[in-house]
Amino acid sequence: MKTVTIVVAVVNNEDLNQVRDCLASIDAGRFEIMVVCPAKYHKSLKEVLDPKNQFSMTTGNQTSIRGLWQQAEKSAITPWTVFIQSSDILTVQLQNNIDQQCRKFPPYPNCKYNLQRISIFLKRRTKYCHFWTGEPAPHIKFNYSLHAAENNCKGQESKEFWTTPMGSLLHYGPETISKAIITATLFAEEWAENVYHKFPDLDKKTVLKKAVKESLMNFFGGLLFKKWIRDGYEGFVFALLDLFITCFGYLRYHEKYIRSGQQLSNQLDSIQNILLVHINGIGDVVMATPTLKNMKARLPKAKIDVLTTTSAKGVIENNPHINHIFTLPRLPTRREIKHMVKNLKSIKYDLIINLMSRNSTEKLVGLLTSKWKINSNILNRERFTDVMLGFKHDKSSFIQWEFDFLKRIGFEPKKFDPEIFLTNREREDARCFLNSAGFNVREKLVIFHPFSSDPLREWGIERFIDLAKNLNKTYKYQVLFVGSKNEIKETRTSISSQIPRAIFYDGSVRKTIGLINESNLLIGGDSVFTHISVAVNVPTIVIQGPIAKYRPRDKDLYTDEKKNFVFYKELSCRDELYTACGSCSEQICFEFSVDTVLDKALKILN
Structure with missing residues (x-):
């Protein structure tokens, strides 16, 4: 009966030969073997690993070594579990001692034994065993919660010790500096995750202070006390990259948990x-x-x-x-x-x-x-x-x-429509104005806003006049032009000369909203009042020019059901920053005939 499961964590699938060598070195007759990796690596690993190897594979959302080990621990069924990386090789002596000691060793709560490791870094065996900052040590652990009863070890303290040393574990680190940088990046990610679990509410200033302080302490402490300097070139490179892990680990903490909004999301209820x-x-x-x-x-x-x-x-x-x-x-x-x-x-x-x-x-x-x-x-x-x-x-x-x-940042938005809240008094004032201006409440009212804050977004006043004249004279719809005092002043004469019955309004935005609320249709360009009419549920026709169709206007608001429509042309000259629009004199984005807009207006009004 097997008493030990060896968990092999794969955090990087770039060197699959290492994974094969690691699995091949394990005696499958003695141990259960479990490979654990992030879900994104599952398919590629399954395709290249030899199916003759007797191992099980599990995947998850975790990407760190520690996280993958913890996930695999939940699936292990043997009393003992050995946790290693795919870049580790278990020597025969170490496997023999693990098997023998785990069968006779009386376990106790939280029993854990760290394995000794020989490091190979940049193709050279180092004099001292080096661990990256935040890198968990390979170890043996007893699953106390699942197997304490059957081993009669409840509350029992061990009186004998593991054979020291049990044997060596070979750790094949990166062979080149470029691969070492990739490895350091992975541990920077793991460092950020570990710091977050310990200190989930660090602010930006604290993160910066800790990054500077701990990076320098790790660098000089490693050179002095961990004896990286005695490993020559390889040791110095390791020290520099380990400095990178601490520094960039805190930067990654800021990016992943503060800048991303996750920390604010967790604190949202306190706002x-x-x-x-x-x-x-x-x-x-x-x-x-x-x-x-x-x-x-x-x-x-x-x-x-x-x-x-x-x-x-x-x-x-x-x-x-x-x-x-x-x-x-x-x-x-x-x-x-x-x-x-x-x-x-x-x-x-x-x-x-x-x-x-x-x-x-x-x-x-x-x-x-x-x-x-x-x-x-x-x-x-x-x-x-x-x-x-x-x-x-x-x-x-x-x-x-x-x-x-x-x-x-933690909210749970639902698809609400824009809204404007009018009082009963404001609605009544709007009706009073229309009555005093000679409008018949039994006839439909069409409001025009042919203006825009940017001339590039205007369809043209003459086209609007032609459209309003058709609706007023031919189809007997009442028309009202709204705008600012300057806009109305500049166009009043030309509009009145062609549409004598046209009424103008240049009052406040709030009062104009009241008038729009009483209308049956608003026609305009990409401007404020076409947004307002949609917000008060008045059918709206927008003649859109250079701006992207659904950038300022949500497509769910412009449907046949809501009787809102946008005239718009897909053009190759329109980019994200609208760089070609300022020099455009043809305005091909506005090539909509008056008759086309008129047909759409009549369909909505009828």
Whole structure:
């Protein structure tokens, strides 16, 4: 009967000959053999290993040596388990002693014996046995919890000792510096994992201090006390790479557990005060309302404040998920930033999220006090951020990007639509305006917003006039043009000359939302009011130009069921940064005829 299982951990499948040699060196007649590896290596190992070798194979999500050993230990059925790496060779003397001693040795709780190791590094046998920082030693262990009763060893202390030495284990380390760097990288990953299990809540400053301090201590301590220097060239190379393990292990800790959002995710329930900074366009703020709702759904007791532009305040007023709204100009001065920081510093925020961050808002967030500060921007450089989502190269929408971001930091976002909350008084005021302007409530109303903050995104005022004239004169639909005071002032004469019955409105954003809410269709370009109409569930036609179709507009919002539609052309000249759009004079992305848009509008209205 076999009493020992030898567990062989494979953490790197680049040298499969080592794995074969390791398995071939083990006496399968004496020992159970179990190969454990990450799931990604299972197929490649199974294809190359000799099926005649008598071993079992198990896989898992673990990638570290220690993690793989712990996983295999749960599957072992023998009283004793030997843990080695695939780069280890068990000598015949060592195997004989392991088999004999494990049969007669009276075990006790947590019985563990570390095996002696002879190291070969850069093809040379070293004078001293060297272990990488964080590398677990090969050892023998008794499975006390499963086999204590049958061995009559409950609480029994051993009075005899293992034969010392039992024999040698040969460890074949990397043969070249390039392979040694790969090995050091694997142990840096394992070091980061071990540190996280011991200290899961280290902050960035502590990580930096520990990285510098422990790296230097390991380097000089290894040279002085571990006698790496006496192994000449090989020992010095080992010392340098081991310094790399500690230093980069802490950097990997920061990247894997802090910067990735995992640490914040674990601490999310402790968050009580949140500041969401969104100093951007009004439409961008409208598209962020699902983010507010998801944050409040996950943390119902948390207070969420919003800092946004003065012009965007109107689209989030009366939002039940917001505690307080602060405002700044879109391009604030240093004095305005300083004044806002003074007001916000009195509030102790646990989490500050700066969506679509820019230099001015990053500086503002940097001056505030909070445990977590996140500056996020998928298209530009993210700076001074505790958690990073990274540059997005796909065509996912801003809403989906924000959902991905929320998932990363522990929220559980659901697919909520953008929303704007109007009061009954605001709805009544909108109806009063329409009545006073001569609109008939029994006839359908079409609102046009032919303007954009960027001329490159405009379909053209003449096309909009032609479309509105057809709907008004031919099909008898009421038309209303909305925009800023300057926009309406510049176009009023040309529109009125061709559509005498057209009505204009250049009031506040909040009041314009009330009018849009009473309409039957809104037609516009890539602008704020087409976002607003979708948020208040009014059918919308968007004439999209150079911007990617679903980047600012989530595709689930533009369906036949919702009666929302985007006119858009797939073009090879459109890249991630829209580099060709500034020099384009043909505007082929806007080649949609008035008749085509008219047909779509009539289908929606009917």
